[in-house]
Amino acid sequence: MIGVDKIQDIREMYRNGEPIARIARKVGVCEPTARKYAKMEDLSPEMPRKREPRHSSLEGFERFIDEMLEEDRRCWRKQRHTAVRILDRLRNEHGFKGSYSTVQRYVKEKREEMAAERDARGLAGFLALEWLPGECQVDFGEADFRVRGVVTRGKYLTVSFPHSNVGLTQVFWGETAECVCEGLANVFEFIGGVPGRAVFDNATGIGRRVGDEIRLSELFRLFCAHYGLSYSFTNPYSGNEKGNVENKVGTHRRNMFVPVPAFSDVEAFNRRLLEQSLSLSDGKPHWRKGTPELDLFEEDRAALSALAPQRFSCRRWETRKCSKQGTFTLGGIHRYCAGPAWAGKEVAVSLGAFHVEVFDPKTGDGIASYEREWGQAPTDSADPVLQLRLLCLRPGGWRDSVVRKSLPEELVAFLDAEPKESLSESLRTLRDESAEHGWKAAVEGMQRALGATGGLGRASVSLCAANAASGDARIDYGKDAPDLGMYDVAMGIQKGGAADAAVQL
Template structure:
């Protein structure tokens, strides 16, 4: 193609000065036919260049194999992907490939760009591509200990297949949110490529003016661990995750109403996997396929799970009050008297609060409380302190929580016996609950008011599996003794039946 200046000159000379094509061609050193072409051309719109697909007899038979390998590798972290050299070697080993290393390298370099471009375009439409998901919380009524309570449940839905998973939790905090996602990932055996979220506080600390999000540290680490791409809805735009919002309602109406009786959330959640999977045995509302078949296409597009599960915990340092209690979200947890008015390291998960030493050794563990202004007390660290003030025992809430057998026993103890018994409980409760030591007390009480040493001996017999020795009962009457008489006839009895040599 001629330069723009040359084309302008030709069109000026022909159209304005009526010069002929030959003269202009001589001046420019161009063929008159070329001059004629540009002088008469009417359309200068850009023309699409048609890419010529040249046949490649060496690569064509194995291109689809390389493509499959590249797609498989895209599910892995980069350090786990095959190099072009390794793919070339694998082709030689498994398919007797005769092409060169450079031929494979060139194809892979170009094909990776094409596949990555396709993947980035696919991510624009979450509702229609396999391997993408949406997340949201819902709420439902449950019955616990005769009362009706409201609990949240986390739903992870898959718009392509119209399938879902869900788990029930005591709250919508960071730990429950991440624990729910982790459970679902590991149950499925894979991780969705892209997950769309609302701007929930468990993931987003702040929405910045330019539309970007300042994420919580825990969520950032979780995303890095599992490698998925996170997307967030615009503020007040719930329709951008309309699939999961519809699925939240579907789950509540079909599986959580009327309110379920719940004693243990972990046991309840184990039953929910099967309910979600059984729901897939129906036709998709638009596509003429079972949801279970479409979900397999979702599953094929999932990323590979990392080798280790993410630990959904966080660490905090808080100050204990003068009684050794710490506060986590308006609830109190006991530590140990030695931590009174000192800073304490704690480990927080969705269902536990662990008190740790500076080198992360466990001091005491509590079940995590939900609600407000509740108190969890583990008395074991306080018992040695109580042993120094045994007369104050009756005025503590620990005394009120004791089994009746122990209350009765302490009421009949001297001050020194109370002190020794509290020390024994302090030792035992490091590794055991009240059941065995109370059983030992019951056995020891059968013979009257026992000493602390007696209770201790019975306890260790119980835990070592030796049981309790049976008592020795005297016979009601002694055996009849022969009448004492003089003479040697008694010795004859010894010789009866004896052989005399």
Template sequence: MSGGRVLQRVELFERIRRDRRLENASVRSLAKRYGVHRRVVRQALESALPPARKTIEVRRSVLDQGKDWIDEMLRADLTAPPKQRHTNKRIMDRLRDEHGFSVAYSTLNDYLRVRRPQIREEADRARMLTEGMVPQFHRPGEEAEVDFAEVWVRVDGKPLACQLFTLRLSYSGKAVHRVFSTSGQEAFMQGHVDAFRILGGVPTRHIRYDNLKPAVSQVCFGRSRVESQRWVAFRSHYGFDAFYCRPGVEGAHEKGGVEHEGGRFRRSHLVPVPEVDTLAELNEKIEQIEIAEDARHIDNRPTSVGFDFDYEAPLLAPLPFEDFDIGLTLTPKVDKTSRITVRQNKYSVPARFIGTNVRVPLRADEVWVFERNQLVVRHPRLAGRYGFRDLLDHYLEILRHKPGALEHSTGLAAARESGQFTATHDAFWAAAIESRGRSEGTRALIEVLLLHRRLPDEAVVAGMKAVLEAGSVSPDLVAIEARKALAAAGGPPPVVIAPQATAATVAAEPDTAEPEPESAQVISLPQRRPVLPPDSRPEPSLAAYGQLLSIQPKGSA
């Protein structure tokens, strides 16, 4: 040995053979020189390769006969509920009772301590093999993916759990996002319509979905589904097929592009929680974000999303000439509280419709109420259940007869919260109550509130301020001052009623008469009616009525 380094067996054999070849050293001297047994020297002289080591015979364990049974129990535990898996004692009992095999408890524990992690690792390796993914190639213009993701939005100061609709083209990665208050069928279809409009076409092959309730009524075996009839009509109208992924986590990778896209967009652009007045305002901002994201690169591609989409867009199928009517038409009855119930939420309508049925096209983000073909009111659609949305204007006719109900009404509370019922309204109300009493003062306020139907809110508020400064609470004066304020702001001039000139007055007045000053003009509160031409028919005869008066009743003197 040299330098105190322990020689490898092959090197030892090489040096022994070299010394024997050069010095013709004896076996004894070589053994003494290298500190090995003479048997090792003889092995080196016989072959340059050391002989293979003898395998050590492992003593058979008493568990060898039962290891297959134990492993079967451990593999069954992988899919069993956590609280119903085998304990060490339970395994020992089953070995004894079911297989007649007895083993020491300590011996079984030593085996299970090593074997349990091995069984779990073997199952993980097998699952990774079966769940491995094969990279796919998507042809341009053929495929897309759709999914919903939950997102929180602060709408008008209130937190609201909403749904983020995402449609993503598989080739270019171009995605369209929309936020709705619900994931119902109306929102599902509205998201498709908006996406097709922005993309300028429809995928020619299919769109991938999971088992969304707006599309699927029943999940059958394999990939077969029972689709809802409106969804089938929608697909037929736009001309595309649906590809349904396997249920649960197993099918998530089949549309992994949109699964990742929904989360990425939420983290990138909806954090912190956006604060908007309406969801329509948020969707307008999202549309601008999507335009800016055309410069984004996916998975280190050399080309951007916008570049790939420019190539893909002409290959999409063209849109149909007419849009599909996605609104679900309902005909609810207006109850005595002047409300209709739509999807377990209540919305107010004008009081004149109490007891009648109205037509309601239910949309993704709005509830429209029609009287025949005339739109009566549009409400933002409420999320969840058992909510309500009341407008104070719908109850004014009822409040004329029940003024005491105004103070604690839900419509007044909503008007205060939205800022439509201002501090000026409160001041006018208080002054009217002080001047006329609670009931009549409230009725005076209601007459002022009715002015909002035909005059701008700013003009009515200005009219109330002017009347209060003059020390009056007359609704008629509020209307006069509101029209003056509207005319001063550049609105339509107030209606002026001039005294009608007759033929006698025209003949009596000379042509040089000076016109009356403008201050003598009178402002009319109601709309001026047109002047009708004089009636040329003869006056009716009253002879028949005279005969009736000449008849005396029986028993009279």
């Protein structure tokens, strides 16, 4: 059927007395089609009807197609027959003379039939698997997180223990081997041991499946050797083999990530998240055994192997050659800066789950450190601190500087409105606090000072940056806490209190 617009044009031109041949040329259809719609009496919509399959030209060839599709079940999904390839084989191997559309329709119907059979087997029930204490399942979930005011789609690694139904979760921005190893190492240290076996979903994050073969990353193999971790992988289309962790992924999303959690430091958030995810099992009986989950989790813990003497360094090493500007790229789109001194030279790059560190390959000295960038959008992580010193001497370059692009919008708006002298002083404050407490804490301190005082006084920024760098930890003075009551008395006298000063003092 042609489009409604063309039908309207055909009928309008026909009513105006134009011949069918001219209408067909103008609209771009054949004459029989133009005649059909020009003279059609009823254009009312009809109930859609499913066409009965007609494969008369396929008689005798169906079994060959069925064999190819059955063979595909055992092959890697990217090396299965397409309808075009099936048609080629039928023609070359069996002398088939029919059309592509005939083969394509049959292949589509047969695949739907095979999928329905597979679903029916699934509905018939799965074998209940028994999990020993200390064994775990591992899988990734996806959720939104508000990071420094920006909603970001992230991943979270969930490790569940089917024996106790306890699950522990860690947030990451990718599903690489570095993220998997970092998450597992955090969980192992939290529970105080190494599980007897870890079951993964189809090599997610730690390798890739090619047909029946799973090719693991070198980092993950070293991680398992370091901790003595045994591992296995589920079979494709076998959800019952990892049902516990899949349920736990959904449970954690609903109970811990609704509403969208907000944080500025994902590593600090992860440390809190381990306790929070464990608390979900507090007072909860096991869904099948009836025993409290935390009691069963003690059996899981008792079955763990001892931790390695040292924590595994969950980072991958690469060598990168810097451009003429002293930058290099990771993943093809994420640009990092080693500094102008490294233009045209090679640097050693350490890739962790959250950080990218750059080193001198000869001496091992650190050159720069960045938060690792993720996603499909190109990024430029040139260290603003590298330009901050020069910018303090030449504040006229503020508008086009990397420093300006690296600051939050509210700080940029305030600094844009400052006169030149005040801008220079604010930049020097940022420089000094970055050297003292780090770039991240210095920026956080400036934001807090601006929100609290409406300005960027050096004393206010220094105090706020120190608090941010310390994680806002409160000082516990214990029994030696000073008595500040005398200050209250003094303030009462200074304000002209009615009591006699001698009596109060």
